[in-house]
Amino acid sequence: MANIASLPVLLKELKLASFSKHWEDLAQKALDEQWLSQTYLAALCEQEAAERYQKRLHRFTREAQLPPGKHLSQFDFTAVSNINKNQITALTQQRQWVKQAENLLLFGASGVGKTHLACGLGYALIDQAIRVKFTSATAIVQSLQQAREGLSLAEALTRLDKYAVLIVDDIGYVKKSSQETQVLFELIAHRYETGSLIITSNQPFSAWDQIFDDNMMTVAAIDRLVHHATILEVKGESYRKKVSMKRREHIEN
Incomplete structure (x- = not known):
């Protein structure tokens, strides 16, 4: 079974910066609101995609x-x-x-x-x-x-x-x-x-x-x-x- 203590290291290795930043807060929210595990994962993915998109736009604007x-x-x-x-x-x-x-x-x-x-x-x-x-x-x-x-x-x-x-x-x-x-x-x-x-x-x-x-x-x-x-x-x-x-x-x- 995976060790939760190793999760920050794994997220860093996978270059999932937004996951690393938000997983704990969203995990607590998922518990409080009784989310399905799929809902929790989807929320993390949405956050990761949104932040990557914004970073890409900032990079495109700077290089333009x-x-x-x-x-x-x-x-x-x-x-x-x-x-x-x-x-x-x-x-x-x-x-x-x-x-x-x-x-x-x-x-x-x-x-x-x-x-x-x-x-x-x-x-x-x-x-x-x-x-x-x-x-x-x-x-x-x-x-x-x-x-x-x-x-x-x-x-x-x-x-x-x-x-x-x-x-x-x-x-x-x-x-x-x-x-x-x-x-x-x-x-x-x-x-x-x-x-x-x-x-x-x-x-x-x-x-x-x-x-x-x-x-x-x-x-x-x-x-x-x-x-x-x-x-x-x-x-x-x-x-x-x-x-x-x-x-x-x-x-x-």
């Missing part, structure tokens, strides 16, 4: 490196046109696009909220236990370029595969050099039909020849991105401009 304060609940949909809250909410609730490695492309002028929308979607997906990674286009291009110089580009791209959704912000600010645009194309090609990209850009496709230094590469990149994609154009007045004008009015008054 999303800018703070950019949740969908904080986005002012009345300040933009051409999109509405229902469109964005549908992307968080109908997650088939992530399972099928489809992309989301957000276009619009600087300051209209593209990054906020992308990050808000990222937070919402993490809440559903989907791994997300946020990066500026410039940062990931520099990182991949360093990996290429170290002959480890393939490994660097493969490491990104653990993220179901990769958010690449401000793709229009990538410098037009053969080294940088080549690794950007490698990223797009690598993710094609294997992982979702959320890309924000202040430049329409017609101006992407300013990003890639080769027209054929531009066409190939766009073709891979749009093949399975939702494309949204965000229109509105620059949020930063509005804040600046309000601050000026306050000072003048």
Whole structure:
């Protein structure tokens, strides 16, 4: 017969942290309320599953490196046109696009909220236990370029595969050099039909020849991105401009 005194050690060995924390309190509750042994075990399992889920969400949030304060609940949909809250909410609730490695492309002028929308979607997906990674286009291009110089580009791209959704912000600010645009194309090609990209850009496709230094590469990149994609154009007045004008009015008054 098992020795109850060894239970804490066994739970630690099995890495059942929540069991170890709650088994005694729940055991007393089970006695007081005359639970069946199955009910007691189910309660412990529920507690373990809930705590593991929360820890996983905390880990996903930490590794995603999303800018703070950019949740969908904080986005002012009345300040933009051409999109509405229902469109964005549908992307968080109908997650088939992530399972099928489809992309989301957000276009619009600087300051209209593209990054906020992308990050808000990222937070919402993490809440559903989907791994997300946020990066500026410039940062990931520099990182991949360093990996290429170290002959480890393939490994660097493969490491990104653990993220179901990769958010690449401000793709229009990538410098037009053969080294940088080549690794950007490698990223797009690598993710094609294997992982979702959320890309924000202040430049329409017609101006992407300013990003890639080769027209054929531009066409190939766009073709891979749009093949399975939702494309949204965000229109509105620059949020930063509005804040600046309000601050000026306050000072003048």
